[in-house]
Amino acid sequence: MNGAATAIALVLAMWTTPIIAQAKQDAPELKDLIPDSAVDDPENWAEQGVSAGAAAQEDAPLPLDAEAPLADMPSVTIAWPDEVDLPQLDPLEAEEPIEFATFEEEIPEVPAGSEERISDELVLVFPTDNSLFPERDEFLDRFKSLSTIAELEDDDNLARLAVQARGDEELLHEMLRVYGYYDAQVIRSVGNVEESADVELDVPAARFDIIPGVRYRFGAVDLGNLGTGGNAFEELRAVFEIYPGDYISLDMITQERADLDIALGEAGFPFAAIEDPDLLIDHDRREGDLTMPVEPGGRYVMRVVRSDSPDFLSSRHLTRIARWDEGDLYQRSDEMDLRRAILSTGIVGSVTLTPVVVEEPQGDRPGTVDIAASLTAAPLRSIGGSIGYGTEEGIRLEAMWEHRNLFPPEGLLRLRGILGTQEQLAGVTFQKSNFHGRDRILTVDAFASTIDYSAYDARAVSLVSTYERVSTLLFQKAFSWSVGVELVATEEREVDANGVFLPRETYFVAALPLYASLDNSDDLLDPTEGWRLSGRLSPEVSDNNSVQSFYLRSQIDASYYQSIGERNVLAGRVRLASIPGTQVGNIAPSRRLYAGGGGSVRGYGYQEIGPLSDMGDPIGGRSLVEFSLEARIGTGLMDGAVSVVPFVDAGSVGEDDIPDFSSIKFGAGLGLRYATGFGPLRLDVAVPINPGPNDNWIAVYVALGQAF
Incomplete structure (x- = not known):
């Protein structure tokens, strides 16, 4: 077979070029070119070489068809290979044997996975063994909030889903690195999900298999x-x-x-x-x-506050507002508290506080810093007003003008007026905030008023001065107090049995009102836990037609708040009040005790509960007792801002100085609360359970803050 192959190769070398040049229809077949002797004994035939006739035939051109495109081209001959000098090739060097890399560790098997279907088109697969990825629940919650697939609307668009899946894949890698999984693998696959118990239709979905690996x-x-x-x-x-x-x-x-x-x-x-x-x-x-x-930069103690506007807010005043004493260790919280306190004055638009070195630290002894305050004043003058309406109180219009720093520092002057169905007032108020101490306020209020209630009407001129330590939204205090002086000159009259006003009587009243409060609740405007206890004492002397009376107005309020679940609060309160020392007739009607209204017993008109005249109008008393119980039930409405409040109230007023429970009045109703940034907005609708002849069948109350 080797000899035959060699013979065939020689023949092909001799005849290939002429055959290509000749037209296909004239080209001899391969079997015609190979003699029978070459087939019978190819090795011997190859050794004989080429005959003279064959050589002559080789030199002679093959006939071409005159119409063929190559007819005019000269014939091509190829020299015999023996006549060609080929260069001698150097032998190839032996190649080094190929070595295949070996792995020190075996490739771990992919653990069995458990699916977490986030939506119809998003599935995460975690290891079934939670110990391989204990952060699974937290990881899943964070991914749900960040995933673009979960966020955007499902429109069954496979191309859109594929683009989002690439973004979510990168998100998963970033999140895994957050938890220390730097060798984690995320296998992404996007395609159609067949109908199952969880998915009703054949929809495109993205699946991510998460292999956390080793946590670093x-x-x-x-x-x-x-x-x-x-x-x-x-x-x-x-x-x-x-x-x-x-x-x-x-x-x-x-x-x-x-x-x-x-x-x-x-x-x-x-x-x-x-x-x-x-x-x-x-x-x-x-x-x-x-x-x-x-x-760290060195340790320091604090000294004073330096104001860059001494005529506006002096350094002495700002240092008084600050909660530290000279020599106290620097605390950034004290600096931030001072900043909030300055802004809460209402007369500063912006403030920048900067520690300034007074003395550098020496060894273990700390240095000293002052706090430099750069102030920008806010608008100091304001005009305001309000419009209110109550089913029992009628219309009430109030307006005011004030200058909040007319008498620096923080000396306010306010003019105010009230025009309403039952009340008219004109007054002027001077107020000095942060007076000789943080959150301590000196107030002097002078006003003239007329009041027209069912029980009485009064024309009064009053001068009231108080000095108090108040609890604020910035700093809710466990203990608050106030002391004051009150001087009142009032002309008042009551209604007789026939409904006719009696002659006016003039009362001159001097009082020393005192107040103290303990607050253990968790919020000033919307408490959910804790309790409150407060008391009022006001020794008073009254002169009526040269008849002097001495008595003590006293009142105790207690409330308790208990959370039930995440959004529900059960709240209750009790109020007890008494005026021992004289008879009801010796006390001006405006100084007596009354009950009823939005902050008292809901369902009844303002001050409508108490001893009644022959005409059915309340005349006030010397003792009072009130109870309230309500459930503040949270809802999911408006992101949880709305709550529903069923409530029941009770109250009684007696003519003696010991509370009288024989004529107690009950009211019940339903309220709504809307949580704002500064306290709940309150709407209560109540009905009297045991109304009197002059009580309306329903009452509505709107206010800011809880009822108690």
């Missing part, structure tokens, strides 16, 4: 110059709760950095600086080295 740990933890914090180092280092060997969590780095920053600010380091953390991941060690340079 912290290696070295470098906090720069934190050690220069002196005696505070151990305390500060304990605040930064990240140590070598702990699992990596980027959330923890952020949280611990914030905790350390707060601790530095509270430990006397006003100039402390913390640079951005850097985490260097070492995949060989499966660890991350944390570097977060810290510069």
Whole structure:
């Protein structure tokens, strides 16, 4: 077979070129070119060489068809290979044997997964063994809030879903790194999901198989110059709760950095600086080295506040507002509290506080800083008004003008007026805030008023002065108090049995009202836990037609609040009041005790509960008792801002100084509360359970804040 192959190859070499040049229809077949002797004995035939006739035939051109395109071209001959000198090739060097890489560890098997279907088109698959990824629940909640697939509307568009899936895949990788899984794998697949119990239709969906892998740990933890914090180092280092060997969590780095920053600010380091953390991941060690340079900057105590506007708010006044005493260790919370207090005055639009070094630290002895205050005044004059309506009180219009710093510092002058169905008033008020102490207010109020109630009408001129320590939204105090002086000259008259007003009587009243309050509740306007207890005492002397009377007005209020579940609160209150010392007739009608209204017994008109005249009008009394119970039930309406409040109230007023329960009145109703940024807006609708002849069948109340 080798000889035959060689013969055939020689023949092909001799005849290939002429055959190509000749037209297909004239080309001889291969079997005609090979003699029978070559087939019978190819090796012998090959050794004989080419005959002279064959050579002559080789030199002669093959006939071409005259119409063929190559007819005019000269014939081509190829020299015999023996006549060609070919260069000698160097032998190839032997190649080195190929070595295949070997793995030190076997490729782990993919653990069995459990699906979490977030939506019809989004599925996450986690390891079934929760110990492989214990952060699963928290991870899933965060992913749901960030996923673009979960956020955008499902429109069964496979192309849109594929683009979003690539974004969610990158999101999953970033989130896994947040928890320290730097070798995690996320396998993304997008396609149609067949109908199942969870999915009713054949819809496109994205599936992510999550293989967390090994969770990395912290290696070295470098906090720069934190050690220069002196005696505070151990305390500060304990605040930064990240140590070598702990699992990596980027959330923890952020949280611990914030905790350390707060601790530095509270430990006397006003100039402390913390640079951005850097985490260097070492995949060989499966660890991350944390570097977060810290510069404590020296420890200081505080001295005074320096105002850049002494004629507006003096340095002395601002230092009085501050909650620290000279020599106290610097605390950033004190600085921030001062800033909020300055803004809450209402006369400052913006403030910048800057620690200024007075004395540098010396060894273990801290330095001293002042707090420089740069102030920008807010508009100081205001005009305001309100319109109100109550089913029992009628219309009430109120207007006021004030200048909040007419008498610096924080000296307010206010003019106000009331025009209503039952009340008219004109008054002027002087008020000095933060007077000789934080949240201490001196008020002098002079006003003239007329009042027209069912029980009486009165024309009065009053001068009232109080000095009080108040509880504010900025600082709700456990203990508040007030002391005051009250001088009243009033002409009042009552209604006789025939409904005719009796002659006016003039009363001159002097009183020393005192007030104290204990507040254990968790919120000033909307309490949900705790209790409150307050008391009022007002020794008074009254002169009526040269008849002097001495008596003591007293009142105790107590309330309790208990949360039930996440959104529900059960609240109750009781009020007891008494005026011992004289008879009802010796007390001006406006100084007696009454019940009824939105802050008392709902369902009844304002001051409509009490002893009645022959015409059925209340005449007031010397004792009072009130009870209220309500359930504040949260709803999901408007993101939980709306709550429903069923309530029941009860109250009684007696002519003696001991509370009388024989004529107690009950009211019940339903309210709505809408939570605002400054307290709940209240709407209550109530009906009297045992109404008198002059009581309306329903009452409506609108106010800010809870009823109690």
